[in-house]
Amino acid sequence: MYAHVVRGERFVFPDLRDLLAKANEAKSGDALAGLAARSERERVAAKLALADVPLGDIADTPLIDDDVTRLLAAGHDRGAFAPLRSLTVGGFREFLLDHRTDGAALAGLHRAITPEVAAAVAKLMGNKELVYVAAKIRVVTRCRNTLGERGVFGVRVQPNHPTDDVGGILLAAIDGLCYGCGDAVIGVNPATESVDTVAAVLRALDRLIDVTGAPTQHCVLSHVTTQLAALERGAPVDLLFQSVAGTEAANRSFGVTPAMLKEGLERVRESHRGRAVSWVGDQVTYFETGQGSALSADAHGGIDQLTLEARAQGVARAFDPFLVNSVVGFIGPEYLADERQIVRAGLEDHFVGKLLGLPIGVDVCYTNHADADQNSADNLLLLLAAAGCNYVMGVPCADDVMLNYQSTSYHDAATVRELFGLHPAPEFAAWLEARGVFRAGRLAPAAARPALLAHLSALGG
Template sequence: MAYRCDLGGERYRFPDLKAVLAAASPLRSGDELAGLAASSDAARVAARTILADLPLTTFLNEAVVPYEDDEVTRLIVDSHDAAAFAPVSHLTVGGFRDWLLGHEAGPAALAALAPGLTPEMVAAVSKLMRLQDLIVVARKCRVTTAFRTTIGLSGRLATRLQPNHPSDDPRGVAASVLDGLLYGAGDAVIGINPASDDVETAIALTTMLDEMRRHYEIPTQTCVLTHVTNAMTIIERGAPVDLVFQSVAGTEAANRGFGVDLALLAEATDAARSLGRGTVGDNAMYFETGQGAALSADAHHGVDQQTVEARAYAVARAFRPLLVNTVVGFIGPEYLSDGKQITRAGLEDHFCGKLLGLPMGCDVCYTNHAEADQDDMDGLMLLLGQAGCSFLITVPGSDDVMLNYQSLSFHDLLTLRTVLGVRAAPEFEAWLDRMGMTTPDGRVRSLEARHPALTRLLDHAGHAR
């Protein structure tokens, strides 16, 4: 179905729904690379005008990726909850934006609505929103998950402690874990991206992290971010796996590029939960996404990168994960060229994921060939903190020496918790207090005051050698 709009004496025509969605997107380099971006600012306004007047039910009747060609589309359509959708089913996309910003859309209403929303609906409404709108609505969405810590509670901001090492040296990993714990990082997960796909290396790292966790009775979860098939092999070998990780995307073809499909993810989820290692919950999956993943695999079906990214959240939602995060600037400037585009994308991704009912986090990051710097990341991390982000990723000194990109540091976590008044997950916060690393109000003590904890942790790090 074609869509038309007369604007300023010009007539704009878009051949189908996905063309309207693409043209309505804020300008970004990935859509330009794919030839999907609006031809002008005026065309972008025309597309948004059309989008604002579209009934939400349009997205139930016109698929951006054909049902018969794509299992992600089938998942979205077949799992749609009509009863949950009913309260907003009469609205247009523009009317939905107004409803979301109104008082009626409180945390309970948004939680009840989530199963009735499709990724295309939430991507569409995000395209009509300013940054402050994305923050206001996302802040109202409370999504809580649990394994050994509880993620997503109001007033809490968790972190992934990312102790990557270019040669997977356990001593280097242990040093980075020690560094992060002393700054109060790691309550979402202590998660390593291994430099190698070798199963034996993954088992060694998994075992080391679990030994450290058990030795100090740290209430957190660990994860070696290897491919899901490796994780299932590691489980079969009896290694102490907490979370199973996988990168996912918004089309069947893009997921095939990652070496997965929905059936395999279901099998992995069952394997992870069967271990029963959680103490306060059983959310045992960890998914990572990022705008540009489907386009880089030439598996986007002509859908703009933000909409196809939102479709990845439907995949994640199906498996009740503990954690989901967008690696917003990691894929590179071909898809998000500068700090402004990265900031917008991070807030869009967080908004869409939360609205769909996901425990959404973000890797606030950029590659060194993007037109971005740490000031841009400071801005985005503060905005995400205000938006109620479930967790952020932190690395030593903001510099991941294995993946060669820039993220947030453990020190940045202290800034966020001080400026925004947010605290660690409650189980982890209690452990920090027992270790003598925090004050009664949750602030991390000075290094001198943390010396006894430092001594104990260094002793165990010595054993890791």
């Protein structure tokens, strides 16, 4: 039991799960689940009580008994955690904010920090502090190129099409390349789970990369079993994708288990060894997370959204990902009601990912029935760029015509790079210069566009 007195009123929190939930910033999803603090005074009391909890108590207290908890426990570096055990959550916050604690020091603690510890300290951070600490940490990964180095701001080209028309997908993808986007991945969300369709899109994206010579990777974001079925039919799989959540029950609702992910990782790595591609690394998985997914599946187990997001990221960490991203406003206002909550969740998710050592990106997005707009997205995009986010989405005109939500555009990414002096992945940047799309590290005038658009005929688009 935990308790704290605020202005003469005593608040009691029966267990760690309740304390973590009550200490969370206001989220409509936590309120919907009946987990949120009932007043700001109770929220403050919970934060003050949480600040005094030793990290060892959090690491030793499973919030739920399931296969996610067991997976996270198996990956915990207890030796590296030992010096942190006696620190309180408040003390850990001070350690992270200390200017003497740099990225190298934090890199050595990635496997020592459990998801629940990362979530706990995030609850005590202000938005500026989430940005400041995350900006210290760089997480570098390698597949066909190198992503995550300091000064690199990657972009996923997301050329979705409502009927999975290959020509439309290729046109939107090449448009993104013309803006210097696509170094993170050219990733398509298919409209259907057809193996034939997924295989056709994978082959088309592979041809695009081959014909243009772009040093990047492709992915079709269907279910892991659909991608593996396409692989069995000879389709090339660069990155194996799956959405994951923070409880066994929520992952079961997605139709996925840790064993399936382990098998998929091994099969894709094996397939890479048989392909004539210049791989620069063997990180071959891509995971998406997002606050509210477990609640939407009625599988939250009484745990708050932020803590579940951290656990979902812990699942992703177990499979050596090349990319991870939080789709921060995609589920809707039932879980993140407005701009304030979406911005807060995006900064939390990015901060937690960096602490856990993940190559974390964010889909800065919102649905049309949320109390948010493109200015909201701009605000979060700029904050994440300052925080050293690995990558964001590039969607034609920021409007995804297949998923029916709003995100960030190719133009947005180009503007952020120029504003902050950021660049694409190094191999991709060299290719952009060679193609005339970039000149001296900056986006060239639109005259470069026809040269890439000419490739459509060779691709059959």
